[in-house]
Amino acid sequence: xxxxxxxxRSILGPSGILTGTDVSSRSDSWPPMGGCQxxxxxxxxxxxxxxxxxxxxxxAGQTVVxxxxxxxxxxxxxxxxxDLVLSLERMRGMEAVDRVNRTxxxxxxxxxQTVHEAAEEAGLLxxxxxxxxxxxxxxxxxxxxxGGNSVIRYGMTRExxxxxxxxxxxxxxxxxxxxxxxxxxxxxxxQLFIGSEGTLGVVTRAVLRLRPLPRSRNTALVALxxxxxxxxxxxxxxxxxxxTLSAFEVLWxxxxxxxxxxxxxxxxxLGSTHAFYVLLESTGGEEENDTLRFGRALEEAFEQxxxxxxxxxxSTQQRNDLWAIRDDVEGMVKKLYPPITFDISLGIxxxxxxxHEVHVGLTALWPSARMITFGHLGxxxxxxxxxxxSLDPNDVHSVEEIVYQAxxxxxxxxxxxxxxxxxxxxxxxxxxxxxxxxxMKTLKQALDxxxxxxxxxxx
Amino acid sequence: xxxxxxxxRSILGPSGILTGTDVSSRSDSWPPMGGCQxxxxxxxxxxxxxxxxxxxxxxAGQTVVxxxxxxxxxxxxxxxxxDLVLSLERMRGMEAVDRVNRTxxxxxxxxxQTVHEAAEEAGLLxxxxxxxxxxxxxxxxxxxxxGGNSVIRYGMTRExxxxxxxxxxxxxxxxxxxxxxxxxxxxxxxQLFIGSEGTLGVVTRAVLRLRPLPRSRNTALVALxxxxxxxxxxxxxxxxxxxTLSAFEVLWxxxxxxxxxxxxxxxxxLGSTHAFYVLLESTGGEEENDTLRFGRALEEAFEQxxxxxxxxxxSTQQRNDLWAIRDDVEGMVKKLYPPITFDISLGIxxxxxxxHEVHVGLTALWPSARMITFGHLGxxxxxxxxxxxSLDPNDVHSVEEIVYQAxxxxxxxxxxxxxxxxxxxxxxxxxxxxxxxxxMKTLKQALDxxxxxxxxxxx
Numbered sequence: 001x002x003x004x005x006x007x008x009r010s011i012l013g014p015s016g017i018l019t020g021t022d023v024s025s026r027s028d029s030w031p032p033m034g035g036c037q038x039x040x041x042x043x044x045x046x047x048x049x050x051x052x053x054x055x056x057x058x059x060a061g062q063t064v065v066x067x068x069x070x071x072x073x074x075x076x077x078x079x080x081x082x083d084l085v086l087s088l089e090r091m092r093g094m095e096a097v098d099r100v101n102r103t104x105x106x107x108x109x110x111x112x113q114t115v116h117e118a119a120e121e122a123g124l125l126x127x128x129x130x131x132x133x134x135x136x137x138x139x140x141x142x143x144x145x146x147g148g149n150s151v152i153r154y155g156m157t158r159e160x161x162x163x164x165x166x167x168x169x170x171x172x173x174x175x176x177x178x179x180x181x182x183x184x185x186x187x188x189x190x191q192l193f194i195g196s197e198g199t200l201g202v203v204t205r206a207v208l209r210l211r212p213l214p215r216s217r218n219t220a221l222v223a224l225x226x227x228x229x230x231x232x233x234x235x236x237x238x239x240x241x242x243x244t245l246s247a248f249e250v251l252w253x254x255x256x257x258x259x260x261x262x263x264x265x266x267x268x269x270l271g272s273t274h275a276f277y278v279l280l281e282s283t284g285g286e287e288e289n290d291t292l293r294f295g296r297a298l299e300e301a302f303e304q305x306x307x308x309x310x311x312x313x314x315s316t317q318q319r320n321d322l323w324a325i326r327d328d329v330e331g332m333v334k335k336l337y338p339p340i341t342f343d344i345s346l347g348i349x350x351x352x353x354x355x356h357e358v359h360v361g362l363t364a365l366w367p368s369a370r371m372i373t374f375g376h377l378g379x380x381x382x383x384x385x386x387x388x389x390s391l392d393p394n395d396v397h398s399v400e401e402i403v404y405q406a407x408x409x410x411x412x413x414x415x416x417x418x419x420x421x422x423x424x425x426x427x428x429x430x431x432x433x434x435x436x437x438x439x440m441k442t443l444k445q446a447l448d449x450x451x452x453x454x455x456x457x458x459x
Numbered sequence: 460x461x462x463x464x465x466x467x468r469s470i471l472g473p474s475g476i477l478t479g480t481d482v483s484s485r486s487d488s489w490p491p492m493g494g495c496q497x498x499x500x501x502x503x504x505x506x507x508x509x510x511x512x513x514x515x516x517x518x519a520g521q522t523v524v525x526x527x528x529x530x531x532x533x534x535x536x537x538x539x540x541x542d543l544v545l546s547l548e549r550m551r552g553m554e555a556v557d558r559v560n561r562t563x564x565x566x567x568x569x570x571x572q573t574v575h576e577a578a579e580e581a582g583l584l585x586x587x588x589x590x591x592x593x594x595x596x597x598x599x600x601x602x603x604x605x606g607g608n609s610v611i612r613y614g615m616t617r618e619x620x621x622x623x624x625x626x627x628x629x630x631x632x633x634x635x636x637x638x639x640x641x642x643x644x645x646x647x648x649x650q651l652f653i654g655s656e657g658t659l660g661v662v663t664r665a666v667l668r669l670r671p672l673p674r675s676r677n678t679a680l681v682a683l684x685x686x687x688x689x690x691x692x693x694x695x696x697x698x699x700x701x702x703t704l705s706a707f708e709v710l711w712x713x714x715x716x717x718x719x720x721x722x723x724x725x726x727x728x729l730g731s732t733h734a735f736y737v738l739l740e741s742t743g744g745e746e747e748n749d750t751l752r753f754g755r756a757l758e759e760a761f762e763q764x765x766x767x768x769x770x771x772x773x774s775t776q777q778r779n780d781l782w783a784i785r786d787d788v789e790g791m792v793k794k795l796y797p798p799i800t801f802d803i804s805l806g807i808x809x810x811x812x813x814x815h816e817v818h819v820g821l822t823a824l825w826p827s828a829r830m831i832t833f834g835h836l837g838x839x840x841x842x843x844x845x846x847x848x849s850l851d852p853n854d855v856h857s858v859e860e861i862v863y864q865a866x867x868x869x870x871x872x873x874x875x876x877x878x879x880x881x882x883x884x885x886x887x888x889x890x891x892x893x894x895x896x897x898x899m900k901t902l903k904q905a906l907d908x909x910x911x912x913x914x915x916x917x918x
Contacts, residue, residue: 098806098808099694100687100690100691100694100807100808101806101807101808101839102694103806144643145643145647147641147643151640151641153702155614155618156640156641158647159614159618168898172894172897172898173894174892174894174895174898175892175894175895176891176895178804178870178871178872178890179806179839179870180804180805180806180838180839180840180871180872180875181610181615181804181838181839181840182606182610182615182804182835182838182839182840182872182875182876183804183872183874183875183890184603184604184606184654184872184874184875184876184877184878184879185872185873185874185879185883185887185890185891186879186887186891186895186896186899186917186918187651187654187655187659187898187899187902187917188604188617188650188653188654189895189898189899191647191650191651192646192650194647195643195646195647196646200646211697211702212694212697212698212702213698214701214702215698215701216701228559231559232559235558235559235561235671238670238671239671239672239674239744240744240745241744242673242674242675242701242703242742242743242744242745242749243612243670243671243673243702243703243742243743243744244701244702244703283701283702284701284702285698285699285700285701285702285752285756286699286701286752286755289748289752290701293744293745293748296745297744345637345639345640345641345642346639347557347560347562347638347639348559348560349557349559349560376641379639379640379641380560380638380639380640380641381639381640381641411637411638412637412639413637413639413641413642413643413644414644415642415643415644416639416641416642416643417641417643418643419643420643420644420645424644428644428645431637431642431644432644432645433633433634435631435632435633435634436633436634436635436645436648437645438631439627439631439633439646439648439906440645440646440648442905442906443646443902443905445905446901446902446904446905447898447901458645458646459645
């Protein structure tokens with residue numbers, strides 16, 4: 001290892017490598033808390049240096065864990081004492097936004113928020129958005145195929161990326177950096193690196209697609225009394241708003257009751273007896289007319305008997321207050337301590353029955369268990385946050401079995417947007433067949449035969 | 460071979476296999492004209508039968524060319540005398556549309572138009588659309604990642620597919636048939652089979668995503684006097700219409716002049732002296748208000764000096780007349796006989812310069828060469844149709860070199876939506892690096908080590 005470190009130092013320069021307490025004082029998970037065990041951290045400044053580092057690692061059989069913003073939630077960046085950490089923190093280069101082509105070329109270490117700001121300055125939008133935007137990097141977003149708040153309108157990270165440059169395990173640079181939407185010239189290689197959590201290659205650069213910056217934003221919270229109406233409302237609003245629906249976040253009564261109803265953390269915008277609450281948002285191109293259209297659509301939904309109650313945000317402050325309810329992670333953690341959280345997808349028609357089954361299963365084992373349900377229902381993705389008063393690994397495992405077995409029965413998936421990493425690897429078989437997992441291993445073997453890239457993650 | 464055919468017959472029944480003139484009277488290319496040379500055509504009825512056929516082929520080293528609707532344009536379905544054709548013509552099953560989840564499960568042999576009709580009957584839209592909709596199959600659309608008329612609004616086939624079932628070369632069934640939008644459970648295996656033209660597996664079933672059926676449609680043809688205004692108009696309209704722009708088809712003056720100006724095939728809706736014409740369309744959720752909004756946006760574009768002239772369709776007939784200009788393939792072929800056609804992508808800012816370079820290169824060799832340019836500019840995709848009065852292979856090759864070398868210089872791609880197949884294989888290197896092509900071969904080797912699936916196509 002020492003010889004290898006000296007080679008890295010000669011390639012990257014003294015500031016390109018960290019060892020000793022410079023490593024152990026860093027973190028490899030979220031929330032950050034120090035204790036990275038890796039042998040060393042290398043910090044290349046560009047694709048060519050990443051390639052040289054990997055070529056040496058490949059020859060030496062040195063395992064590599066790539067680090068971006070370290071905001072992942074499934075242990076995908078965790079490194080053991082034998083691993084080398086490859087940090088992209090010095091790869092924050094960004095070319096000027098191409099306003100005409102509506103694209104931007106970035107290095108993988110650029111923070112998501114930096115791209116937001118550059119796009120907005122050019123009068124454009126980079127639609128991928130999530131809470132960790134200040135730290136999360138584009139490379140990490142790509143490697144995990146991040147989801148977030150705008151999927152219903154714009155899709156996941158996969159759909160925001162036109163080109164990717166990645167380095168394979170042996171140092172080969174695969175530069176698929178075309179800046180066009182349509183490209184059917186053979187296999188779409190960038191798909192290999194999107195969502196594969198650094199196990200098939202290290203993403204070093206990307207061409208991102210930008211969109212028009214919305215000129216209007218309308219937001220409402222509505223209450224409904226049964227689940228079939230929630231599904232019907234989604235279709236109705238999506239149709240009435242002509243495809244400009246940009247959020248359809250559903251809060252089950254369990255959520256609203258626990259987080260909002262007592263009035264301590266939020267002023268309740270609606271009564272707390274309804275079965276479901278939906279936070280609706282639409283973005284468009286004309287401020288005044290879009291507001292009128294949004295109001296008309298809600299009025300029609302009311303007349304059709306879909307809505308029990310509704311409040312439309314009349315100011316930015318009111319809109320922020322409504323979103324603060326949906327995003328009150330602190331409130332959830334405080335009221336459901338210690339929390340166990342899930343991020344799952346399943347077909348919309350099955351959701352309410354599924355949530356019921358999980359609740360029954362939980363309370364059979366832990367009569368005092370409490371659970372809230374909410375999420376991006378428009379994308380088929382919901383989150384469960386629950387507590388059984390324990391984080392004992394055996395108990396957590398029993399909870400996971402209840403949640404994932406019911407999900408497997410309904411054909412759902414155990415990770416909608418967070419990925420598999422280390423933490424969900426044991427449950428992959430609830431969403432994937434043995435043949436699918438075998439094919440994943442075939443790909444891994446073909447691209448990384450020495451298993452040096454993020455070994456042990458996903459599969 | 461005879462023993463193998465007997466095995467197929469016993470698995471598939473007598474109607475499951477065709478030989479002799481039943482094969483040679485069929486076609487394997489477009490336009491159809493008979494002469495399929497394959498040893499036999501097998502016609503399985505479902506995934507299990509496809510799996511059994513491929514298992515036997517794999518054991519025997521028998522090469523297989525899969526056939527869908529045979530509307531591809533790059534020779535991807537061509538079969539030699541040693542090949543077996545696997546036709547999905549008996550796999551036309553379709554489950555009921557799930558109106559709540561907005562999905563439908565189909566077998567790969569279902570025609571695109573059949574999906575359109577089923578979706579529309581359920582009040583929904585399957586947005587993939589192209590001229591060959593009556594014959595083209597979903598399996599073929601997936602295998603070629605088909606593009607078409609709605610990409611600017613909804614993306615290519617890749618973005619319409621939630622789940623895929625495919626059979627690998629050795630008969631293994633990979634069933635990734637989740638009906639959810641968000642699924643980050645390991646490698647997204649379906650991406651392997653989308654756009655790989657039947658070389659990595661045979662797609663047998665899919666879960667398709669449906670969208671709200673638009674309630675309004677507004678169409679206009681506008682004229683502009685320089686290319687920078689075309690690019691500016693795209694951004695302006697996309698923004699002003701709040702993301703509901705559903706077509707932005709540009710006709711260079713070369714097209715309008717040749718096909719429209721003489722008034723013989725079309726009544727010219729605008730004068731013929733403008734440099735560019737754009738066919739604009741927007742779909743939305745409110746008929747009356749969307750029409751007003753569309754008019755306001757065009758008016759504003761006019762006031763900003765972007766437009767030189769404009770006509771808005773006032774009826775379905777007028778809309779159809781405008782689209783008939785854009786879609787007048789017969790007119791193009793008649794006026795540019797014999798035609799040579801191209802389907803390319805490149806960055807929007809480079810397009811006009813590129814077209815100019817190609818024209819200069821062509822007329823230097825063939826002073827009487829004529830070329831028209833048009834296409835899905837909003838997607839970065841244009842078509843060139845030209846004639847040099849010859850289809851001599853050496854001449855065609857020279858033309859291809861002119862078109863693709865200029866494209867390579869500008870970082871464009873040689874196939875936007877048609878694929879590579881056999882016909883563009885020699886030019887793949889103009890759009891892909893040696894490292895990319897080597898990685899494609901690595902994937903092919905890993906998934907189909909005996910090279911039995913559509914051998915010789917793409918790479």
